[in-house]
Amino acid sequence: MASSLPRLPIFEAIKGHDSNSTCIVHSKSGRRFTYGGLLGDVRDARDRLVKEGGGGIEGQRIAFLIENGYDYVVTLLSIIGAHSIAIPMSPAFPPHELQYIMDHSQASMLLASKKFGEKAQQVIDEGLEGTPKLVKVEKRLEGNKDGERVELEGTGEGMGGMMLYTSGTTNRPKGVLLPTSVMTAQATPLIKAWNYTPQDHLLHVLPLHHIHGTINAILAPLIAGSTIEFIFPFNATAVWSRFAAPFLETNGASTNGHTNGLSNGHTHSSPKEKISFFTVVPTVYNRLLSTFSDLTPELQDAAKSGISPSNLRLNISGSAALPTPTKKAWTDLSNGNVILERYGMTEVGMALSCGLSNSDRVDGSVGWPLPTVEVRLVDIETGEIIQHGEETDSSGRERDGEIQLRGPTIFKEYWRNPEATAKEHVGGEDGKGRWFKTGDVAVRRAVPTAGQNKYQADWASGPLYFIRGRLSSDIIKSGGEKVSALEVERELLSLPQIEEAAVVAVPSGKWGQKVGAVVMLKKGMEMSPRGNGRVWGPLDMRNAMKSRLAGYKIPQVMRVVEEIERNAMGKINKKVLVKKVFVDDVSGDEV
Numbered sequence: 260m261a262s263s264l265p266r267l268p269i270f271e272a273i274k275g276h277d278s279n280s281t282c283i284v285h286s287k288s289g290r291r292f293t294y295g296g297l298l299g300d301v302r303d304a305r306d307r308l309v310k311e312g313g314g315g316i317e318g319q320r321i322a323f324l325i326e327n328g329y330d331y332v333v334t335l336l337s338i339i340g341a342h343s344i345a346i347p348m349s350p351a352f353p354p355h356e357l358q359y360i361m362d363h364s365q366a367s368m369l370l371a372s373k374k375f376g377e378k379a380q381q382v383i384d385e386g387l388e389g390t391p392k393l394v395k396v397e398k399r400l401e402g403n404k405d406g407e408r409v410e411l412e413g414t415g416e417g418m419g420g421m422m423l424y425t426s427g428t429t430n431r432p433k434g435v436l437l438p439t440s441v442m443t444a445q446a447t448p449l450i451k452a453w454n455y456t457p458q459d460h461l462l463h464v465l466p467l468h469h470i471h472g473t474i475n476a477i478l479a480p481l482i483a484g485s486t487i488e489f490i491f492p493f494n495a496t497a498v499w500s501r502f503a504a505p506f507l508e509t510n511g512a513s514t515n516g517h518t519n520g521l522s523n524g525h526t527h528s529s530p531k532e533k534i535s536f537f538t539v540v541p542t543v544y545n546r547l548l549s550t551f552s553d554l555t556p557e558l559q560d561a562a563k564s565g566i567s568p569s570n571l572r573l574n575i576s577g578s579a580a581l582p583t584p585t586k587k588a589w590t591d592l593s594n595g596n597v598i599l600e601r602y603g604m605t606e607v608g609m610a611l612s613c614g615l616s617n618s619d620r621v622d623g624s625v626g627w628p629l630p631t632v633e634v635r636l637v638d639i640e641t642g643e644i645i646q647h648g649e650e651t652d653s654s655g656r657e658r659d660g661e662i663q664l665r666g667p668t669i670f671k672e673y674w675r676n677p678e679a680t681a682k683e684h685v686g687g688e689d690g691k692g693r694w695f696k697t698g699d700v701a702v703r704r705a706v707p708t709a710g711q712n713k714y715q716a717d718w719a720s721g722p723l724y725f726i727r728g729r730l731s732s733d734i735i736k737s738g739g740e741k742v743s744a745l746e747v748e749r750e751l752l753s754l755p756q757i758e759e760a761a762v763v764a765v766p767s768g769k770w771g772q773k774v775g776a777v778v779m780l781k782k783g784m785e786m787s788p789r790g791n792g793r794v795w796g797p798l799d800m801r802n803a804m805k806s807r808l809a810g811y812k813i814p815q816v817m818r819v820v821e822e823i824e825r826n827a828m829g830k831i832n833k834k835v836l837v838k839k840v841f842v843d844d845v846s847g848d849e850v
């Protein structure tokens with residue numbers, strides 16, 4: 260059996276780390292895995308994959324459903340190690356959505372842990388277009404003992420990578436292909452910008468089918484040699500307890516007072532290292548802030564120490580705009596820890612980030628272009644490139660521009676969708692390559708107190724970027740999840756009760772935005788099938804959508820109207836519609 264892995268930067272980095280240092284911790288069980296064992300496990304898993312695939316599986320798409328933890332990391336890396344394309348899927352999605360991903364990607368295998376074996380079987384049973392092989396992934400209770408013997412060979416790059424499905428301005432999610440070279444290019448600037456080191460201990464609470472949870476919070480820390488500790492699903496009390504753990508008087512035991520005696524005879528004590536790195540979405544900060552007062556006074560004190568700047572060295576927020584009151588409340592609670600904001604997207608990884616020094620974590624700003632990322636703003640009114648120094652118009656107003664990006668961090672293509680790939684890019688007139696059109700709008704503004712730390716961060720200087728919104732009102736960001744209004748409309752229209760539907764972003768304190776639906780019912784279908792003489796309403800809609808869409812995509816609010824207004828072109832003005840129809844909901848769930 261082959262004993263080598265390809266010479267990819269991620270494997271070179273892992274091989275270079277202290278083999279005894281911890282790469283992964285499972286927070287709940289206290290189970291730990293070292294860098295030394297990781298490569299051996301990746302190699303063995305890769306060998307098994309190749310065998311299951313019957314030989315050359317280079318370039319093949321391999322989907323997987325595995326819980327957050329060591330087995331997920333080994334699986335992801337083993338697929339890359341086979342030069343195949345890894346498709347991490349969300350176990351929270353209904354089979355219907357997973358089936359779409361399997362079919363669209365033409366995946367040749369579906370790997371599943373024991374926990375998600377049944378779900379994987381359901382996906383296969385849905386009747387897929389192809390005949391992917393279902394492969395069971397055994398749980399690893401400890402790391403490989405043979406890790407240091409793994410050799411790296413060859414030139415590395417091949418046809419492998421990762422593909423993430425993301426919603427946008429089309430009615431079906433798109434597969435964003437990130438070759439291994441792009442994955443590395445996305446991860447390495449973060450190590451420089453955020454100074455990831457082997458001393459960092461990251462608390463990981465995010466889903467693992469997104470760029471935030473994978474590139475920022477797995478690949479970058481692994482390349483840097485940091486420790487990643489998983490708690491999933493996110494649970495505010497568990498996270499508070501974990502921040503507090505190193506600072507509780509009753510040390511030497513877990514926060515609930517005991518160690519975990521495991522059935523296999525191993526005893527793992529609850530992790531006690533202080534958390535130095537935390538990267539999440541605004542909704543998670545909101546949840547933590549709103550649950551803090553439920554903690555006991557002892558836990559509150561310890562948790563406050565845990566998130567104070569001298570312990571939690573870096574708290575990052577991204578994937579959606581961070582409300583200033585949330586940022587401020589966190590700074591107050593943590594005794595001065597300022598949340599760092601950055602801007603990214605599945606297609607580009609991270610593009611802009613504030614700097615490490617507190618004066619560079621500017622309110623409302625997502626900072627500067629990260630190393631290697633080229634950014635330009637294209638005036639949304641005139642179509643001109645906004646040159647440096649021309650950030651305001653003749654009347655002194657700031658010019659809104661679409662963010663366009665290029666460089667080694669940009670994705671290769673939308674899978675099997677050359678039209679969308681072409682549509683979202685614009686040619687580079689200077690011959691240096693095309694630009695990706697993000698669809699996000701920003702202004703550039705100098706802030707005299709920021710960007711003065713060149714010795715620390717040469718990239719964090721000059722005017723900063725401030726996000727203003729999106730070009731398309733068909734993209735909704737709810738709790739850091741991106742939702743395509745068109746995709747939800749498509750599913751609503753498949754219901755026998757619905758004649759017309761418009762899906763809109765309803766402002767929400769809890770989620771940033773929540774998904775709202777305005778619908779017209781079909782004549783004769785106005786009554787709920789559940790009887791009681793009730794009119795078909797939001798509960799019926801949510802029930803009907805459960806098997807079709809992931810929970811966060813299902814409209815949280817719905818209004819039935821007699822008519823949905825359209826302009827002469829037949830288009831719905833969603834900005835007007837949402838104000839008119841959801842007027843009461845605008846601040847309905849402020850935290």
Ligand code: MLC
Binds near residue numbers: 471577739809810811
């Ligand atoms: C869950 N629910 C949501 C939701 N998440 N509703 C709206 N928006 C969301 N984001 C619903 C569920 O369907 C469920 O409904 C109810 O809320 C409770 O669900 P839960 O499973 O208990 O989830 P919860 O703990 O509430 O999750 C909240 C969350 C999660 C914030 C922890 O949404 C999350 O992890 N978001 C992060 C997503 C992320 O990683 N984004 C990065 C994308 S990458 P019901 O009806 O069943 O009760 C990207 C690029 C970049 O954007 O720059 O980073």
